[in-house]
Amino acid sequence: MGEFDLIARYFARAGAVSGSSGSTGSTVALGIGDDCAVLTPAPGHQWLVSTDMLVEGRHFLSTVSPRRLGHKALAVNLSDLAACGGTPRACFLSLALPRVDETFLAGFSEGLFSLADAHGVVLAGGDTTAGPLNINITIMGEVPQGQALLRSGARVDDDLWVSGTLGDARLALEVFRGTVSLPGEAFEAVRQAMELPQPRVALGRALRGLATSAIDVSDGLAGDLGHILRRSGVGARLHLADLPRSAILGAMPEDLQRLCLLTGGDDYELVFTAPAQDRSRVMEAAQASATPVYRIGRIESQPGLRVVDGEGRELDLALQSFDHFKS
Ligand SMILES: Nc1ncnc2c1ncn2[C@@H]1O[C@H](COP(=O)(O)OP(=O)(O)OP(=O)(O)O)[C@@H](O)[C@H]1O
Numbered sequence: 019m020g021e022f023d024l025i026a027r028y029f030a031r032a033g034a035v036s037g038s039s040g041s042t043g044s045t046v047a048l049g050i051g052d053d054c055a056v057l058t059p060a061p062g063h064q065w066l067v068s069t070d071m072l073v074e075g076r077h078f079l080s081t082v083s084p085r086r087l088g089h090k091a092l093a094v095n096l097s098d099l100a101a102c103g104g105t106p107r108a109c110f111l112s113l114a115l116p117r118v119d120e121t122f123l124a125g126f127s128e129g130l131f132s133l134a135d136a137h138g139v140v141l142a143g144g145d146t147t148a149g150p151l152n153i154n155i156t157i158m159g160e161v162p163q164g165q166a167l168l169r170s171g172a173r174v175d176d177d178l179w180v181s182g183t184l185g186d187a188r189l190a191l192e193v194f195r196g197t198v199s200l201p202g203e204a205f206e207a208v209r210q211a212m213e214l215p216q217p218r219v220a221l222g223r224a225l226r227g228l229a230t231s232a233i234d235v236s237d238g239l240a241g242d243l244g245h246i247l248r249r250s251g252v253g254a255r256l257h258l259a260d261l262p263r264s265a266i267l268g269a270m271p272e273d274l275q276r277l278c279l280l281t282g283g284d285d286y287e288l289v290f291t292a293p294a295q296d297r298s299r300v301m302e303a304a305q306a307s308a309t310p311v312y313r314i315g316r317i318e319s320q321p322g323l324r325v326v327d328g329e330g331r332e333l334d335l336a337l338q339s340f341d342h343f344k345s
């Protein structure tokens with residue numbers, strides 16, 4: 019199979035192909051098949067654009083199923099859009115493939131399209147080449163003018179919140195690395211957190227006009243929260259005991275829990291700040307988006323991140339979040 023047959027068979031779906039005007043919805047006026055896609059923004063909205071690459075051995079192991087890989091490649095991009103409060107519209111897929119493996123392509127495209135359909139995203143274009151397996155997706159979404167959630171708006175005395183649970187993906191990675199062992203069922207559960215993250219798109223949208231800052235946790239809570247703090251010119255007090263974790267992680271030794279919760283990465287949860295007087299509005303946003311959220315600390319004027327234990331004592335921790343050139 020050649021390059022163009024491959025694109026036609028696995029990625030150019032009816033409704034997203036040039037010439038099939040009218041069926042792609044209002045945003046994608048022209049999709050796959052021409053030199054550019056043509057997108058029409060909704061009046062009064064701004065584009066949000068983000069791009070994220072997955073490299074074999076760096077972001078995923080060769081043991082991951084193609085279906086899950088297709089899901090994750092889009093999920094990590096949707097997560098960035100969620101962090102900015104965007105509504106996803108279109109994505110672009112650039113793929114380097116070592117060979118035409120139809121079993122891989124069928125699973126990969128199925129995983130990608132099933133998540134895309136769940137979020138109303140159209141695959142509107144991309145690029146395909148031979149080479150070491152490498153997947154890059156660029157996502158485009160919309161927000162009403164001026165309403166994007168940013169890293170820079172946290173204010174002193176704001177509450178600090180996080181969605182979902184943290185640390186399971188890192189726990190799974192440690193099992194793969196052979197530093198931790200888990201019974202089969204527990205391993206399957208944390209492996210799912212690593213391989214099938216669920217981007218918090220509905221929560222991000224519900225937090226528009228409410229959260230003062232937001233970020234998604236990809237490199238680890240301490241590092242990603244650090245971006246909010248530096249951008250906002252503030253510091254934070256974080257209550258270790260309040261960090262939400264699965265029963266599986268909660269049963270692990272304390273040091274491992276701290277590693278996974280604070281610096282694990284691959285969580286794809288949202289960390290955000292909101293004024294303390296808006297607590298009930300945050301809970302309503304969580305309910306409306308069917309996403310659990312937890313209050314984990316407070317913004318302070320003193321720069322830096324202070325992690326405290328159940329008794330309020332500051333812990334002296336060396337926190338190294340994920341860094342491609344240090345990890
Ligand atoms: N090669 C590059 N050229 C230009 N800008 C870049 C490049 N790499 C990253 N950036 C920009 O740097 C900022 C931080 O990028 P990064 O990839 O760390 O985003 P993130 O959301 O913190 O993490 P993740 O990649 O997990 O989504 C973003 O604004 C991104 O667009």
Ligand SMILES: Cc1ncc(C[n+]2csc(CCOP(=O)(O)O)c2C)c(N)n1
Binds near residue numbers: 079237340
């Ligand atoms: C095989 C393997 N090794 C390590 C990890 C962990 N990991 C890789 S990249 C990253 C941060 C987000 O990436 P980026 O900043 O590039 O978006 C994390 C936590 C993994 N998932 N698989």
Ligand SMILES: [Mg+2]
Binds near residue numbers: 234236
């Ligand atoms: Mg991000």
